Amino acid sequence: MSLRDHIDALAADNEVGGVLNIDREKAVALAVFLIPGLSLFAIFSVGPIVYSAVGSFYAWDTFTMEEFVGLDNWIRSLRDPLIVHWSNIQEFRYPMGALTHNLLWVVIHVPASTFLGLGLALLFADLKGRRILRSMVFAGFTVPPIVIGLVLMFIYDPQAGIFNEVLRVLGQEQWVRNWTQSPQVAIYALIAGGIWVHTGFSMLLYSSALSAIDPSLIESAKVDGAGAWRRFWDIIWPLVKPVTAVVVIMGIIWVMRMFDIVYAAGGAAGGPNHAYSVLGIEVYRAAFRPEIDYGMAMVVALIQLFIVAPLALYIARMN
Amino acid sequence: MGESALRVWYMTAISMDGVSKYFDAGNTVANYQLNLEVEDGEFLVILGPSGCGKTTALRLIAGLEQPSEGAIYFDDERVDGRSPSERNVAMVFQNYALYPHMTVAQNIGYPLKVRGVSPDDRDQKVATVTELLHIEDQVDKKPAALSGGQRQRVALARAIVREPSVFLLDEPLSNLDAKLRQEMRIELKRLQNELAITTVYVTHNQEEAMSMADTVVVMNRGTIQQIAPPQELYKRPRTAWVARFIGSPPMNLFRGTRRNGSIDLGEAGTVELPGKIDADEAVVETAGQDDASTASVVANSARDDVAVGVRPEDLTVSTTRPSSGNVIEGRVETVEPMGEYILLNVFVNDQIVNAKLSEWTVEKDERVYLTFDDDDAYLYDDGGELVA
Amino acid sequence: MTEDSFNSTDSSTDRNANTDARADGGRYLSVDEIPETAPVADRTWSERIADAVPSKRRGLKYVIAITIALLWIVPFIGLVMASIRPLSEIIGGWWHLEGMTITFENYYQAWNHSTAPMGQALRNTFIVTIPAVLVVMLLGVMAAYPFARFEFPLKRTLFFLILLVMAAPPELVAMGNYNALREFGLFDTYMGLILVHIGWGLGWVVLFLRNYLLGIPKELEEAARIDGASRYQIFRTIILPLSTPALVSVAVIQFTWVWNAFFFPLVFMRSPELYLAPQALPLMRGRVQVEWGLIAAGSIMTMAVPVILFLLLERYYKRGMVAAVAD
Structure with a gap:
């Protein structure tokens, strides 16, 4: 990367003694800088991932690895109705399995929070006090997700919840219910809450992309007689389009990692009869709640990674 | 301090x-x-x-x-x-x-x-x-x-x-x-x-x-x-x-061919550089005891393509053909007043030649004759090395 | 005093104006600043008002924007209201303002809760969060420096691993870390949880700081090398001070992440007296009737720390967030 390093590499074969000194000095420096951080990273992040990848092919006696069983854990997990519940999917009845629920989050939550984020970013872009407005929308993203989950329970409470009060005021009494505990609708109520929290993040990314646009571009379009709609499609959208990929992928990553909000609303079961369980919940239950099934926990966590990893690498490649 | x-x-x-x-x-x-x-x-x-x-x-x-x-x-x-x-x-x-x-x-x-x-x-x-x-x-x-x-x-x-x-x-x-x-x-x-x-x-x-x-x-x-x-x-x-590279505007180089003790610059005319061309022979004689650059001159001395270099400030411009000396013929392309001097761009043989004038004596499109002293000329061989 | 009275000043009113100015705390011009003639109003009143008040379309935009922003925080307003009212009023609806009783009883009870005492839980959260943030910052910037400046073997592989870990869900490392911490005897200890957080956070911190360090001109380091500084001196005296803004971003974001984390404490902290605040919150629900007041008060106390930090260091938080994902 640096020229100096090219030289160091070239000079490695050189017989000049001083160069060797530099090399040794550099090797020591590299070790001093890298080893403390990388060893903790290796022990507590990379190691456990490798452990899970290997462990997913072994039988487990609670926390102890037993014999190699090939794809047994994988097949068993993918057939488990807690992960994918085929018969319920055909009838479109919850629970449909954690993986299905996660994908439903992706399909509804990600587009909604992306559009809302772009909309709010555009709405706030040229207003006075936009920093305060943005912070009000973004604040939810800094709140512990477990609190978000509890707040959602509070909002959707049949008596104390403001959402049901709004329904009553609108004369929709028949809809009043304990939303987070009603199996067939609860997941939509939670997704709405997810959108509420996550839109602030999408808006933040879009806002920073918008503020990077040279104002003279927009002014010159105005001079050329382009209306607001034309200005958006011809100038603003092409310039913020690359950010959309980041917003969408970050949204998918966030949704695939969903745990705290679901746990707060539905506990370790993921709602009544697992009605809105997600993959994270299933990992936790398989690994740390009886009956402990370490093999399945590892498989499910790896499925989470497989869905997200290509997207993250795509972002990295993009830059 | x-x-x-x-x-x-x-x-x-x-x-x-x-x-x-x-x-x-x-x-x-x-x-x-x-x-x-x-x-x-x-x-x-x-x-x-x-x-x-x-x-x-x-x-x-x-x-x-x-x-x-x-x-x-x-x-x-x-x-x-x-x-x-x-x-x-x-x-x-x-x-x-x-x-x-x-x-x-x-x-x-x-x-x-x-x-x-x-x-x-x-x-x-x-x-x-x-x-x-x-x-x-x-x-x-x-x-x-x-x-x-x-x-x-x-x-x-x-x-x-x-x-x-x-x-x-x-x-x-x-x-x-x-x-x-x-x-x-x-x-x-x-x-x-x-x-x-x-x-x-x-x-x-x-x-x-x-x-x-x-x-x-x-x-x-x-x-x-x-x-x-x-x-x-x-x-x-x-x-x-x-x-x-050195000097502004840069030195003019005229491509030419050495022929019978003079240098043929094509349509622009012919210049005789007696001292320079003799010097070339002198180099050949002493080549054995000199450094590498002279050796390359020896290698190139058999070839006839050369370049004659003259700095813009060493060119004299006149509108009538001088009777003797090294004369190059051309047409004035532009006249640029630079303050301390006037820069002429003269079209010679498909090539722009720079000359410095102290007074505004010529006009665009005028036919001019450029002359220079033998001492102010540099002779470069085909490889771009100074011969004399 | 109107503009007209300035207009007709003679020396005696000048003096008055001056004394007035002193009495009125500098509200008026001092004598020598008063111009001979009255300033000519270059715009009429109606024009000024028209300029100050946005056009109808723009006005509508403001109304919509402010309404949306307010609606966005209604759930949090409800949370605050619930935290300061008795349970009976909360069940009746926190939005009914008549006959409102303000009480801090919920906070008191949440702080001293029998199964989930927030006082202790908050203290535990600080004990875990502060070292986890400080160590990640230091080790992160140290590791990021070679990534930004040197070539070394396995660099690309390490880079790939960092990206992979950033994509991984926290659940994926739970099983391995659970067994490892039991092995080391660090399960159910502050130290164990701190180490897990450090290992987990280092990935993004190294990547983030590397991108920042790439922006520091190389000439500064070369100048320092010529000035005779060793690699360590360069790191300490040039690189560290120049990466302060990025380190503040790292501190805020990592603090928020560790403080808010729920899954790791849930898995690794099993003794009730070691529970962290996010972990303790769901335990306050109560048996028969949900104790909204306690949950609200506990939630407010838990979220206050990251929210205040965000408001104080908003610029660094937002810049870091954007840079972390967009760079």
Whole structure:
């Protein structure tokens, strides 16, 4: 990367003694800088991932690895109705399995929070006090997700919840219910809450992309007689389009990692009869709640990674 | 003043012996077989167009780069492979590289601090150099609050404060405006005279090179074209490339063929250069005992394609054909008044030729005759080497 | 005093104006600043009002924007209201303002809760969060420096691993870390959880700081090398001070992440007296009737720390967030 390093590499074969000194000095420096951080990273992040990848092919006696069983854990997990519940999917009845629920989050939550984020970013872009407005929308993203989950329970409470009060005021009494505990609708109520929290993040990314646009571009379009709609499609959208990929992928990553909000609303079961369980919940239950099934926990966590990893690498490649 | 304290520095001669530098595993050659001697206390300027390898040469001396081949000596000590801090060099960077988070005083004191000089000694030396460079009022400011010229002075102060044995400057004036550049040129020369420190200065600006250097090294494409004092560089450019590079506007080169003791320039006419062509034969006779460049002349002397070079200021322009001498015929393309002189662009044989006039005596499209003395002409062979 | 009275000043009113100025705390011009003639109003009143008040379309935009922003925080307003009212009023609806009783009883009870005492839980959260943030910052910037400046073997592989870990869900490392911490005897200890957080956070911190360090001009380091500084001196005196803004971003974001984390404490902290605040919150629900007041008060106390930090260092938080994902 640096020229100096090219030289160091070239000079490695050189017989000049001083160069060797530099090399040794550099090797020591590299070790001093890298080893403390990388060893903790290796022990507590990379190691456990490798452990899970290997462990997913072994039988487990609670926390102890037993014999190699090939794809047994994988097949068993993918057939488990807690992960994918085929018969319920055909009838479109919850629970449909954690993986299905996660994908439903992706399909509804990600587009909604992306559009809302772009909309709010555009709405706030040229207003006075936009920093305060943005912070009000973004604040939810800094709140512990477990609190978000509890707040959602509070909002959707049949008596104390403001959402049901709004329904009553609108004369929709028949809809009043304990939303987070009603199996067939609860997941939509939670997704709405997810959108509420996550839109602030999408808006933040879009806002920073918008503020990077040279104002003279927009002014010159105005001079050329382009209306607001034309200005958006011809100038603003092409310039913020690359950010959309980041917003969408970050949204998918966030949704695939969903745990705290679901746990707060539905506990370790993921709602009544697992009605809105997600993959994270299933990992936790398989690994740390009886009956402990370490093999399945590892498989499910790896499925989470497989869905997200290509997207993250795509972002990295993009830059 | 503490100048006397600063002047007893130990000086160093630098020599580069066959130094080459490759990047990207040998695909890019920055320096090829450089041989260079810098004497104690000499002011040496490396001059060349951008990308010619001059900055790499400087960085090799500094120790920021290590040579791929060859050796570098400071006096008799071999220093390649050593880190910059082991060489006691100081360097001023093109963009000054002032530490933005430190005040001027901290910037200047930094080289002393990392060497463990006590705060009291440090303050004293910083005070001495800031006085020397007239920036004693700026010491508590951050670099961002300084003007370009002041930053330049801080960078110089930081370089000289620790009394280096070699002083390296990489295009130090290129970020300044014209007036300030003129001022700093004088300042730098004064400083170098006072400190008498071995200095290597890299620039693409020939005016800087000519006005400040004891010796100029002209580089192109990683190789040294010529090493000479400024005046000699102008008077005897050793290659056609140097001839075109030094002087503004550049030297005119007329392509031609040698034929029967004269040179045929095609439609433009024929010139006789008796002294020059004889000299060519003289070189052939002495070739056996001379250096490599003469040998190449020998190899090329059989060929007939040559170029005749004449500087714009050595051309005389007239509207009537002179009866004798070297005459080249052409048509005036443009007349550009430059203030101190008038620049003519003359169309000769598909080629634009520059000539300098003191008075506005010709008009566009006029037919003119350019003459020059034998002594002012340079003859270059097919390989671009000076024949005579 | 109107503009007209300035207009007709003679020397005696000048003096008055001057004394007035002193009495009125500099509200008026001092004598020598009073111009000979009255300033000519270059715009009429109606024009000024027209300029100050946005056009109808723009006005509508403001109304919509402010309404949306307010609606966005209604759930949090409800949370605050619930935290300061008795349970009976919360069940009746926190939005009914008549006969409102303000009480801090919920906070008191939440702080001293029998199964989930927030006082202790908050203290535990600080004990875990502060070292986890400080160590990640230091080790992160140290590791990021070679990634930004040197070539070394396995660099690309390490880079890939960092990206992979950033994509991984926290659940993926839970099983391995659970067994490892039991092995080391660090399970159910502050130290164990701190180490897990450090290992987990280092990935993004190294990547983030590397991108920042790439933006620091190389000449500064070369100048320092020529000035005689060793690699360590360069790191300490040049790189560290210059990366302060990025380190503040790292501190805020990592603090928020560790403080808010729920899954790791849930898995690794099993003794009730070691529970962290996010972990303790769901335990306050109560058996028969949900104790909204306690949950609200506990939630407010838990979220106050990251929210206040965000408001104080908003610029660094937002810049860091954007840079972390967009760079």
